[in-house]
Amino acid sequence: MRPNQPSPPRLPILPYRKPTLGRDYWLLDDAVAGADAIRARCLAKTDWIEGYPYKPESWPGLRTIPGLEEQELAPIETWVKQVTGAKKLWVETAADGTHLNHNCIQVVGIDESEPRPHTDSRTLCRYAAVLYLNPTAPEACGTGFYRQRLPGGQLGGNTVMPPHANLAAALGTRFVAPDSFVVDVKVPYRYNRLLLYRANMIHSATGYWGTTLEDKRMAAVFFWMA
Secondary structure, eight states: OOOOOOOOOOOOOOOOOOBBBTTTEEEEOOOTTHHHHHHHHTOOOOOOOETTTTTTTTTBSSEEEEOOOOOHHHHHHHHHHHHHHHHHOOOOOOSOOOOOOOOOEEEETTSSSOOOOOOOOOOOOOOOEEEEOTTTTTGGGGGEEEEEEESSOBBBOOOOOTOOOOHHHHHHSSSOOOTEEEEEEEEOOTTTTTEEEEBOOOOEOOOOOSSSTTSSSEEEEEEEBB
C-alpha cells in the first residue's frame, strides 16, 4: 500500500465581483493621436532592458521606461479621471522605494511567456491600464480577467481586498496549481486600444505573439494611485 500523501492546503476563496464594463474596466479605442509615432520611436530604440529569456529575470521580454512623453500621457490621464471619477492620479512609491513600472513599454514574443494571472499591489496602485501598440498582433493577445477554479471545478472569486496587498498575500502563497484560474472576461487586443481596470482584480495578458521586435506583442502599461 502507498503511504498516505498529505493533501495540498486548500486556498482561501476570494470575493467575486463580475468584471463589468463601465464599472470595473473601461475601454478607449483610438486612444492616442500619435500611436504610430510612439510605436516608431520604440522600434528605433537600441537600449531595451532585457528580461527572460535574455537575462535570468522573472519577467519576460523587453522593457523601456518611459514609454509615452508627457504630452502624450496627459490626455489619457484626463480620460481616466473622467471615467473613474478620480480627482487626482499619482504614481505611488513605498517607503522602501518600491514602485511599479509606470509608463513602461513591454515587448513579449510568443515563446517568451504565458498567461500569468495576478493582481497589482493595492498599496501602490488603484487603477492600471494597458495600451496596445502592435497593429498586426491577433485579438487573442489581449487581456483577460480571471477567477479562481477550485478543486472539483467550482468557481471562486477574483478580487483582492484589505488587508491583503496582492494575490500572493491573499492566497498565502505564490505557488498554485496551473489550473487554479480560469478566464472570466476577455478583452481583445486591438491597436491603439487603451484598457483601464481596477488593479485588485485578477488579470493577465491572454497570449503573446511574434518572434521579432516588429511583430511581438507590444504594450504600454500604467499604474495609478487615486
